[in-house]
Amino acid sequence: MNPFGSLLRGSWPVVACAIGAGLASGFAGAAVIGLVHEAMSSAPAAGEARERLIASFIGLTLLAVLSKGVSEVLLTRLGQSIVGEVRRRLGRSIIEAPLRQIEAQGPHRLLAALNDDALVITQAYVQLPHICVCAATILGCLVYLAWIARSAFLVVLCALVLGVALFRLQEAGALRFFERARETSDTLFRHFRALTVGIKELKINRERGEAFLADSLGQSLTTYERDFVGGMTRYSVGMGWGGLLFYAALGATVFVLPSAAGLSASAVAGATLTLLYLMGPVAQLVEIAPSAGRAAVAFRKLDDLGLALADPDQPRALSALPARALGSSWQRIELRGVTHSYMREYEETSFRLGPIALDFRPGEIVFLVGGNGSGKTTLAKVLLGLYAPEEGELRVDGVAIGAANRDQYRQIFSAIFADYHVFDEQLDLGDARARERVTGYLERLKLDRRVTVEGGRLRVGGLSTGQRKRLALIAALLEDRSFYLFDEWAADQDPEFRRVFYREFLPELRAQGKTALVISHDEQYFGVADRCLHMDFGVLSEIAVTAQPLSPGPVVEAFNAHESEPALARSTS
Numbered sequence: 001m002n003p004f005g006s007l008l009r010g011s012w013p014v015v016a017c018a019i020g021a022g023l024a025s026g027f028a029g030a031a032v033i034g035l036v037h038e039a040m041s042s043a044p045a046a047g048e049a050r051e052r053l054i055a056s057f058i059g060l061t062l063l064a065v066l067s068k069g070v071s072e073v074l075l076t077r078l079g080q081s082i083v084g085e086v087r088r089r090l091g092r093s094i095i096e097a098p099l100r101q102i103e104a105q106g107p108h109r110l111l112a113a114l115n116d117d118a119l120v121i122t123q124a125y126v127q128l129p130h131i132c133v134c135a136a137t138i139l140g141c142l143v144y145l146a147w148i149a150r151s152a153f154l155v156v157l158c159a160l161v162l163g164v165a166l167f168r169l170q171e172a173g174a175l176r177f178f179e180r181a182r183e184t185s186d187t188l189f190r191h192f193r194a195l196t197v198g199i200k201e202l203k204i205n206r207e208r209g210e211a212f213l214a215d216s217l218g219q220s221l222t223t224y225e226r227d228f229v230g231g232m233t234r235y236s237v238g239m240g241w242g243g244l245l246f247y248a249a250l251g252a253t254v255f256v257l258p259s260a261a262g263l264s265a266s267a268v269a270g271a272t273l274t275l276l277y278l279m280g281p282v283a284q285l286v287e288i289a290p291s292a293g294r295a296a297v298a299f300r301k302l303d304d305l306g307l308a309l310a311d312p313d314q315p316r317a318l319s320a321l322p323a324r325a326l327g328s329s330w331q332r333i334e335l336r337g338v339t340h341s342y343m344r345e346y347e348e349t350s351f352r353l354g355p356i357a358l359d360f361r362p363g364e365i366v367f368l369v370g371g372n373g374s375g376k377t378t379l380a381k382v383l384l385g386l387y388a389p390e391e392g393e394l395r396v397d398g399v400a401i402g403a404a405n406r407d408q409y410r411q412i413f414s415a416i417f418a419d420y421h422v423f424d425e426q427l428d429l430g431d432a433r434a435r436e437r438v439t440g441y442l443e444r445l446k447l448d449r450r451v452t453v454e455g456g457r458l459r460v461g462g463l464s465t466g467q468r469k470r471l472a473l474i475a476a477l478l479e480d481r482s483f484y485l486f487d488e489w490a491a492d493q494d495p496e497f498r499r500v501f502y503r504e505f506l507p508e509l510r511a512q513g514k515t516a517l518v519i520s521h522d523e524q525y526f527g528v529a530d531r532c533l534h535m536d537f538g539v540l541s542e543i544a545v546t547a548q549p550l551s552p553g554p555v556v557e558a559f560n561a562h563e564s565e566p567a568l569a570r571s572t573s
């Protein structure tokens with residue numbers, strides 16, 4: 001979908017006012033030229049006529065300057081609102097795009113799109129009123145020229161047509177340079193990311209730091225600079241041709257047309273003034289061209305990334321999932337013959353998960369174990385609706401999950417992946433009960449000194465890696481979803497918090513009727529599970545649960561009581 005009109009929706013009044021003010025400025029400027037021409041070519045005015053001429057001159061120049069100022073202010077407003085809108089839409093596009101697509105692009109490409117492409121597209125949009133004003137001024141000047149000196153008009157028209165053709169030729173080359181520069185921009189953002197994320201490694205090893213600056217970052221910067229300058233140079237050459245043709249038309253008007261076409265001295269003066277005035281808007285239009293060219297490259301790049309700047313208000317597909325499935329009232333989540341594979345570049349083999357047959361019921365604690373790279377996280381992503389199954393299907397209480405209801409399905413889950421992120425700024429606690437709950441969690445996870453509750457929100461201080469993971473656990477528990485995924489949550493916790501997690505939090509979730517899939521290597525806690533699944537190179541099997549609680553206590557007793565229930569065995573692979 002062409003986002004051109006929809007990006008400006010809501011900004012049309014500003015665009016219209018900017019165009020109106022620009023036109024007023026352009027026409028007032030052109031009228032000043034006409035006035036000057038009239039004053040120069042007729043006998044000096046006296047008395048009332050002279051006063052009228054001076055008053056008109058002052059009025060028109062004031063109008064030209066003021067309306068130009070108004071137009072500039074409006075354009076600044078327009079620019080800021082469009083860059084915000086472009087980034088909002090890109091953000092939405094990223095959230096709505098399939099996770100595999102986003103993972104395949106990598107964060108650096110998305111950052112480049114959010115930064116570079118959003119700005120470049122905005123710069124082009126902001127020029128829109130300028131383009132209208134310049135085009136109107138050029139048109140007005142050409143009409144005036146045709147009226148006072150037809151032969152000069154024809155010469156200028158020929159020069160314009162030839163100039164545009166030569167300019168377009170140069171522009172094609174310029175766009176190729178800009179496309180290469182845009183590709184380098186992706187690499188640059190990858191290096192920027194490495195610079196911020198890998199700052200410790202770069203500081204510790206000076207040679208690595210120097211090599212990074214000189215080779216990785218340095219080379220990309222040089223390549224970007226070379227291609228960008230190359231593109232702009234092509235445009236400058238195009239502009240040079242245009243300028244040369246313009247001066248040729250001016251020379252012909254002044255030196256050739258009076259004798260060749262019998263142009264009068266007054267017509268030559270008028271045509272010369274008009275041509276000199278025309279140079280301004282023509283030059284402006286030509287200067288805008290690189291912005292438009294770069295915007296075209298940016299739009300193409302967003303298309304390649306699969307990120308459309310679609311109108312966010314377009315109607316969305318309605319979910320086919322019954323509303324009750326969103327709460328804790330689902331009774332069965334099934335994976336039937338589900339598969340997923342990754343195609344690996346430069347490798348002949350690809351990883352394939354499944355086919356998986358698996359059921360989950362409310363109130364189950366299911367452990368998932370297996371070696372590194374065996375497919376545990378991949379299974380979790382498929383289960384959570386983050387990857388669409390290639391074959392087979394997911395069902396909730398018999399309702400198949402597809403594109404239309406996948407987003408709604410995902411709202412059943414709360415997850416802490418190994419590469420989790422906590423949205424601190426969104427830790428809004430809401431009512432008093434939630435505040436009470438969170439105070440309890442903070443105390444139990446020994447975060448009450450680092451994280452405080454202020455004005456219904458959590459205020460987070462500097463946290464260690466393990467503390468941050470515990471904060472992620474609190475954030476997940478506050479979401480109060482019916483199905484939890486913990487991907488090696490306890491991996492970076494000390495023994496005390498591992499115990500609290502396995503012996504207290506998991507049984508509590510079970511008691512609340514919530515389900516948890518726990519990816520874990522902590523064998524000593526496998527007894528907590530109702531079922532234990534094992535993943536081996538994408539193949540899932542069920543293993544026996546052994547209950548060997550380490551340290552008995554009130555919570556463990558409760559857990560042991562639960563263990564006397566028969567272990568659920570609904571999973572097969």
Ligand SMILES: Nc1ncnc2c1ncn2[C@@H]1O[C@H](COP(=O)(O)OP(=O)(O)OP(=O)(O)O)[C@@H](O)[C@H]1O
Binds near residue numbers: 342372375379418
């Ligand atoms: N985004 C991806 N693109 C391509 N291949 C991937 C991707 N993510 C994982 N893989 C591959 O899929 C296989 C399973 O990975 P997965 O992350 O599911 O394993 P895991 O059991 O969770 O491993 P770990 O215990 O190390 O976290 C691995 O061989 C991995 O190389």
